Amino acid sequence: MNYMPGTASLIEDIDKKHLVLLRDGRTLIGFLRSIDQFANLVLHQTVERIHVGKKYGDIPRGIFVVRGENVVLLGEIDLEKESDTPLQQVSIEEILEEQRVEQQTRLEAEKLKVQALKDRGLSLPRADTLDEY
Amino acid sequence: MFRYESLEDCPLDEDEDAFQGLGEEDEEIDQFNDDTFGSGAVDDDWQEAHERLAELEEKLPAAVNEQTGNGERDEMDLLGDHEENLAERLSKMVIENELEDPAIMTAVQTRPVLQPQPGSLNSSIWDGSEVLRRIRGPLLAQEMPAVSVLEYALPQRTPQAPEDDRDLSERALPRRSTSPVIGSPPVRAVPIGTPPKQMAVPSFNQQILCPKPVHVRPPMPPRYPAPYGERMSPNQLCSVPNSSLLGHPFPPSVPPVLSPLQRAQLLGGAQLQPGRMSPSQFARVPGFVGSPLAAAMNPKLLQGRVGQMLPPAPGFRAFFSAPPPATPPPPQQHPPGPGPHLQNLRSQAPMFRPDTTHLHPQHRRLLHQRQQQNRNQHRNLNGAGDRGSHRSSHHDHLRKDPYANLMLQREKDWVSKIQMMQLQSTDPYLDDFYYQNYFEKLEKLSAAEEVQGDGPKKERTKLITPQVAKLEHTYKPVQFEGSLGKLTVSSVNNPRKMIDAVVTSRSEDDETKEKQVRDKRRKTLVIIEKTYSLLLDVEDYERRYLLSLEEERPALMEERKHKICSMYDNLRGKLPGQERPSDDHFVQIMCIRKGKRMVARILPFLSTEQAADILMTTARSLPFLIKKDAQDEVLPCLLSPFSLLVYHLPSVTVTSLLQQLMNLPQSAAAPAPSNPHLTAVLQNKFGLSLLLVVLSRGEDLQSSDPAAESTQNNQWTEVMFTATQELLRIPQAALAKPLSIPTNLVSLFSRYVDRQKLNLLETKLQLVQGIR
Numbered sequence: 005m006n007y008m009p010g011t012a013s014l015i016e017d018i019d020k021k022h023l024v025l026l027r028d029g030r031t032l033i034g035f036l037r038s039i040d041q042f043a044n045l046v047l048h049q050t051v052e053r054i055h056v057g058k059k060y061g062d063i064p065r066g067i068f069v070v071r072g073e074n075v076v077l078l079g080e081i082d083l084e085k086e087s088d089t090p091l092q093q094v095s096i097e098e099i100l101e102e103q104r105v106e107q108q109t110r111l112e113a114e115k116l117k118v119q120a121l122k123d124r125g126l127s128l129p130r131a132d133t134l135d136e137y
Numbered sequence: 138m139f140r141y142e143s144l145e146d147c148p149l150d151e152d153e154d155a156f157q158g159l160g161e162e163d164e165e166i167d168q169f170n171d172d173t174f175g176s177g178a179v180d181d182d183w184q185e186a187h188e189r190l191a192e193l194e195e196k197l198p199a200a201v202n203e204q205t206g207n208g209e210r211d212e213m214d215l216l217g218d219h220e221e222n223l224a225e226r227l228s229k230m231v232i233e234n235e236l237e238d239p240a241i242m243t244a245v246q247t248r249p250v251l252q253p254q255p256g257s258l259n260s261s262i263w264d265g266s267e268v269l270r271r272i273r274g275p276l277l278a279q280e281m282p283a284v285s286v287l288e289y290a291l292p293q294r295t296p297q298a299p300e301d302d303r304d305l306s307e308r309a310l311p312r313r314s315t316s317p318v319i320g321s322p323p324v325r326a327v328p329i330g331t332p333p334k335q336m337a338v339p340s341f342n343q344q345i346l347c348p349k350p351v352h353v354r355p356p357m358p359p360r361y362p363a364p365y366g367e368r369m370s371p372n373q374l375c376s377v378p379n380s381s382l383l384g385h386p387f388p389p390s391v392p393p394v395l396s397p398l399q400r401a402q403l404l405g406g407a408q409l410q411p412g413r414m415s416p417s418q419f420a421r422v423p424g425f426v427g428s429p430l431a432a433a434m435n436p437k438l439l440q441g442r443v444g445q446m447l448p449p450a451p452g453f454r455a456f457f458s459a460p461p462p463a464t465p466p467p468p469q470q471h472p473p474g475p476g477p478h479l480q481n482l483r484s485q486a487p488m489f490r491p492d493t494t495h496l497h498p499q500h501r502r503l504l505h506q507r508q509q510q511n512r513n514q515h516r517n518l519n520g521a522g523d524r525g526s527h528r529s530s531h532h533d534h535l536r537k538d539p540y541a542n543l544m545l546q547r548e549k550d551w552v553s554k555i556q557m558m559q560l561q562s563t564d565p566y567l568d569d570f571y572y573q574n575y576f577e578k579l580e581k582l583s584a585a586e587e588v589q590g591d592g593p594k595k596e597r598t599k600l601i602t603p604q605v606a607k608l609e610h611t612y613k614p615v616q617f618e619g620s621l622g623k624l625t626v627s628s629v630n631n632p633r634k635m636i637d638a639v640v641t642s643r644s645e646d647d648e649t650k651e652k653q654v655r656d657k658r659r660k661t662l663v664i665i666e667k668t669y670s671l672l673l674d675v676e677d678y679e680r681r682y683l684l685s686l687e688e689e690r691p692a693l694m695e696e697r698k699h700k701i702c703s704m705y706d707n708l709r710g711k712l713p714g715q716e717r718p719s720d721d722h723f724v725q726i727m728c729i730r731k732g733k734r735m736v737a738r739i740l741p742f743l744s745t746e747q748a749a750d751i752l753m754t755t756a757r758s759l760p761f762l763i764k765k766d767a768q769d770e771v772l773p774c775l776l777s778p779f780s781l782l783v784y785h786l787p788s789v790t791v792t793s794l795l796q797q798l799m800n801l802p803q804s805a806a807a808p809a810p811s812n813p814h815l816t817a818v819l820q821n822k823f824g825l826s827l828l829l830v831v832l833s834r835g836e837d838l839q840s841s842d843p844a845a846e847s848t849q850n851n852q853w854t855e856v857m858f859t860a861t862q863e864l865l866r867i868p869q870a871a872l873a874k875p876l877s878i879p880t881n882l883v884s885l886f887s888r889y890v891d892r893q894k895l896n897l898l899e900t901k902l903q904l905v906q907g908i909r
Binding site: 011013015018019035037038039040041048 | 538540541542543544548549552553555556559560
């Protein structure tokens, strides 16, 4: 039964499996057990899923209580289609390793870029020192 | 840790004990844990006590079918030396249970307990409460009838028929609410954050610690949870204020010596444990597993709901009397039992919570309907109803999901209510403009469709937001009684000046050019914003007019006029001298995209003179504007209001307008070799279109009014001649493609040029329909 037609409410999503994307970039998958008016979430049997390329790894986390303001988006997972993915699941260690490698390559590329700019006398402005209009 | 000797001591007593034990110690150490530093550590070895307990419980599984005598004795041992009160109570308790079922009592102790971490407080708390529970459970139900639901995150339920359908919101609110208007989640007797009763079943532990990503069914094969809807969450079980056992065998004089925490733990402990199953489950599970669970359930049942108690109990007994039953009774047998009782209950229970009265009546109706629908739904599910594959698979999951419905219906309603309250608005059109508009449009569409087609009316559920009357609140500052003089309290309505900030306007000299430009642009932006607000208000007047009363209407009109004037002043720049000093102000506005759009929207509201003035200014500065518009390309939006305006202009104005547009020299003296103004105009879509519109209008005037004043005519003819000359000069390639080409231009030009040139003009301006 639609609690509030024409609005978005999490009440109908309770007890269903959800994928939650957080502001810090983490992806959580768990059963939504409880909500409140701030969209704070209680996730049950939560798993943190790390994606690197075509692989992913799951870290079981248990129960999560997420403060609403940190949620970017969340969506229900269709349990029937859940396994229907081209991605390959790997072990936790492997995915963490992959993530570390990816992070490293990104940092190195960034460093090269900054160095190249410096050589040319330019500098990328830092976000916190940007002038206002 | 609770020492069993002093079970019934309240914490105060314990402190005394500590004092005695630590007489000579420092004051500091007195605050330390009695068990670590005090007599507890010296006299009592909790590890030993625990081992005793553990041994006990290992023994008991083997003794399931033993008589209660054993259980009694064990229990006595557990408690160690206790006071007589306790003994009395115990014996009474045992007697009470004996009435129900001897096997149950022993079975309760069968529950294996998690190995406690050394030194942890939790284990002992829970251990203690286990024992206490059996004593205190029914007591507490009687003693604290008004305490609301104790929340426990226990997954299991008892097979208490579709009680969870019955909306707990229909119960009276808990005494203490956090908000005066809406209900709050029930008061927690257990402090928030206390872990739930430990999971007894090891398999469950594993599940918790390492859950698999997909939903894992509890790995107990014989587990058949009751169908969805039959099961009541543990929370709900506890919430029954009135128990059929109020006529309690225990004398009410038994002093409640426990602290609220202990009490809560007891009640919590008296809750179902995960190892319990519904009778339907139990029915299929032979002997050992079944009885402890049922036994554990029974004290729960003792506290259970009105009307629900008795039917299941005999059912239980039936199960017990034939353990293990060869053919397990199907789970569906269960609901018919408590069904009629529940029906009675429901009809008696008040349908609406008192605090829902503040909801819109239609919303309340919706809520009620929803509740009924839910009940119907669940009733259907209890039977063999199949409501479609998707639904059934979903309910399938819910059925097998032992953690479902942790969030009570009441809590869902609470959240829902808060969300509805947030939608309350005194002026929904103002606060929620897009939503309102969208739904109006939808409704109009559906109404239109309905009129056309005779299909069945699609019931579109509409959110009915609570309507709140606008209340005038006058702020009255806080006054203190008995104070000398008036004390000022700074609040949001009465702010106090905190910082002595002085506004200094910058002098023009010491600023750089860039800053000046920037400031000017900023000022223009501010003016645009202000004028836009005025515009929105003015556009809204129509609606307000319709909604207003007769008396208010003249005032509304006045306001509207006033606002239109202000808009115009803003556009043209205030402080008009005899003549508008400069177009600069207006041009600045027109350089900004939003400004152009705004002017297009304002034009219909202006009087003809004012609008003509605007148009002239635009024409004068058109090349400049065209240059500035290169990136935005918003000028064409002005074409339609300008066209509308032009068709109302008198001849004189049109003539001068044309002159301005083409920057034709006033006198027909030697024409300039090049006319960059005109070139620019012609090369721009908007410019060319506007020019054509003006020409067309001129033609209209000429053709429609042959007896017009000769001076005007002459002027027009002169201008036309010059215009045609200019047009002929311009190479075709430079021309833009106009937005629309008026049809009467051919006849226009035919007056002033001969055939040859006419053809030229035609091709150049693509005036003939065929050429595109």
